[in-house]
Amino acid sequence: MTTLDPELRQAMLAAVPSLRAFAISLCGNVDRADDLVQEALLRALTNIESFEPGTNMPAWLFTILRNQFRSEYRKRRREVEDANGKYAENLKSLPEQPGHIEFAEFREALGQLPSDQREALILIGASGFSYEEAAKICGCAVGTIKSRVNRARTRLGDMLSIQGSEDIGPDAELRSVLTGTDPG
Amino acid sequence: MTDAAAKPDATLGREIQAKIGLQLRTLYNDIVSEGVPDRFADLLNKLDKSSDDDKGSKA
Numbered sequence: 446m447t448t449l450d451p452e453l454r455q456a457m458l459a460a461v462p463s464l465r466a467f468a469i470s471l472c473g474n475v476d477r478a479d480d481l482v483q484e485a486l487l488r489a490l491t492n493i494e495s496f497e498p499g500t501n502m503p504a505w506l507f508t509i510l511r512n513q514f515r516s517e518y519r520k521r522r523r524e525v526e527d528a529n530g531k532y533a534e535n536l537k538s539l540p541e542q543p544g545h546i547e548f549a550e551f552r553e554a555l556g557q558l559p560s561d562q563r564e565a566l567i568l569i570g571a572s573g574f575s576y577e578e579a580a581k582i583c584g585c586a587v588g589t590i591k592s593r594v595n596r597a598r599t600r601l602g603d604m605l606s607i608q609g610s611e612d613i614g615p616d617a618e619l620r621s622v623l624t625g626t627d628p629g
Numbered sequence: 630m631t632d633a634a635a636k637p638d639a640t641l642g643r644e645i646q647a648k649i650g651l652q653l654r655t656l657y658n659d660i661v662s663e664g665v666p667d668r669f670a671d672l673l674n675k676l677d678k679s680s681d682d683d684k685g686s687k688a
Contacts, residue, residue, distance in 0.1 A: 454673050461669050466660035470653075479668070486672060551652040570650055571657035602645045 453493065456502040457486065463572060464506050470567050471514055473556055481517075485510035504574065508582045511564060518560060547605075554604040558597050565593035566601075 464485065468478035488509050489496070496505055555563060561583070568579040569590070580587045 449673070457673060458665055458670065461665045462661040462663065463657075465663070465666075466657045469660050470657055479666070482669065483672065486669060490673075547648075548652060548655070551649070552656065555653070555656075566653065567657065570653045598646060598649065601649050602642055605649065606641055606645050 449490065449493065453496070453498075453502075457489065457506065460503040460506050461486075463503060464510060467507060467567060467572055468510055468514070470555070470571065471511075471560070471564055472518075473552075481510055481514055484513055488513070501578065503572075504578050504582055507568070507572070507574075508584075511582055512584075514564075515560075550605065551601075554601050557604065558600060562593045562597035562600070565590050566597040569594050 461482065465478060465482050468481045468485075469475055472478050472481065485506055489506055496502070555566075558566070564583060565579060568574045568582060569576065574582065576587050576590050579590045583590065
């Protein structure tokens with residue numbers, strides 16, 4: 446095989462937008478995410494023989510990208526302790542959605558999740574993979590994906606309900622405690 | 630009868646979970662809708678040609 450089959454190239458191109466969305470929401474940094482996508486595509490092209498025609502091209506590419514992200518993340522974690530804080534900071538620099546005031550809070554909370562929970566949540570909640578596919582992509586059991594997604598949702602819910610409680614009910618007591626610490 | 634009022638936490642939880650799902654998909658789909666940046670389209674096209682040139686002798 447000396448050339449990339451046009452069908453395979455088409456399948457790879459078609460997967461790029463969601464591969465980018467996965468990469469950006471995973472690492473929180475557009476430039477770094479695009480580098481991850483580029484590396485994943487290069488690696489995929491190098492190993493194109495190992496792709497079984499007729500199987501799920503997006504899932505194959507997601508697996509490659511995810512493995513790269515993990516090995517890079519492990520390396521980086523040794524260098525940068527505050528990887529999560531950095532994620533939130535990076536995502537804040539993404540264009541703001543008009544009318545989504547709470548969006549920044551959501552991104553920040555997403556960035557505070559452990560990365561295994563974040564990736565599971567994205568694969569299931571946004572990429573539209575089945576639990577079985579997500580388990581294959583992450584190289585773990587289906588039950589592990591399910592519990593990671595549940596933990597991610599619970600944790601996000603906890604983080605956002607604390608922040609969002611002001612919208613839902615009057616929290617004058619808490620507010621007065623928070624603002625009333627100064628007078629003394 | 631007053632179950633709904635008695636369980637504000639459950640309602641709050643559902644509302645927040647719905648919001649989380651929506652915001653996650655919004656974040657994701659906004660990026661998807663950007664399509665394929667030239668960088669990657671070029672990469673796939675260029676590599677296609679170069680692999681043709683470089684490895685054409687593979688028997």
